Amino acid sequence: MLCEELSEALAATVDGDARLGRAERRHVERCLRCQAEVVQYRKLLRAMRQLRTEVIEPAPGLLAEILAGIEEAGERHAIRSVLSGRRIAYLGGLAAATAAGAAGALVFATRSRRTRLAG
């Protein structure tokens, strides 16, 4: 087994995500070069995790730009809500008027029928 062939497998095991097969484990147990590589991957992972503690401060204008973008999106949303509210109110009014008209027609038809029967 070539050490080079094992390199990506060692990269996979460094955070405990994967395990080496039996033959690979036996190789690493006897190979100083692969053992050194395991140590290097661990150093690499520690250095990567350490980057999490760092914060890169953005240029001063960024916060204002983000907030302005959100404000603009908020205004657009509010305008859409008002428009859709008006649309709903209009459709509601239309529906109410239609229902009232239908009810009126029904009452009128019922009365006409009663009058005909009485006559």
Next chain:
Amino acid sequence: MPRESARDVSELVAAARDGDRSAFEELVRATHADTYTLAYRLTGDEEDARDVVQEAYLRAYRGLRRFRGDAQFTTWMYRITANCAATHLGRRSRHRHHDLDEAASVPDGHPDRDPQLRADGDDLRDRLLAALDGLPPRLRAVVVLRDVYELPHEAIAAELGISESAAKVRLHRARKKLRDELFPRREGRRAV
């Protein structure tokens, strides 16, 4: 590190979900530097990072009702930022197609061959940052999200629009490239 204090942020998130825009603005103030840091690590460019962060917060604002609150707000922002960065870099690569090309030339990060790096990058952190800069963006994204921000493979795959197994392959390849840059071998192949 995330600057959020869990209680404050959960209260702000609840208020923001109820439509309180000032609460969302407070969330932005509390988290924007951390989000920018991730965007910068993913894109490797200040201008791109700014665009990505702005887009990420707009998406978060529009999608806040979908945030279930069972994860930390910062973790949710990391996922959105990763997704925005992938979209941004993908869009840019259509104009400059070498960006996502894995075969793109990688700067020589060997301190023993590069005097500038030897002078500047004496410690592991500096050399690591240089090596990260030299990675193709699609490898860098996976290794940063996994090894720096510890996102699960599933989340990384989902936000980058790739399969989980592809995400793992990229991660292992990225780690190998970083290791090769940081600890260059001095000997030939050896078999046991």
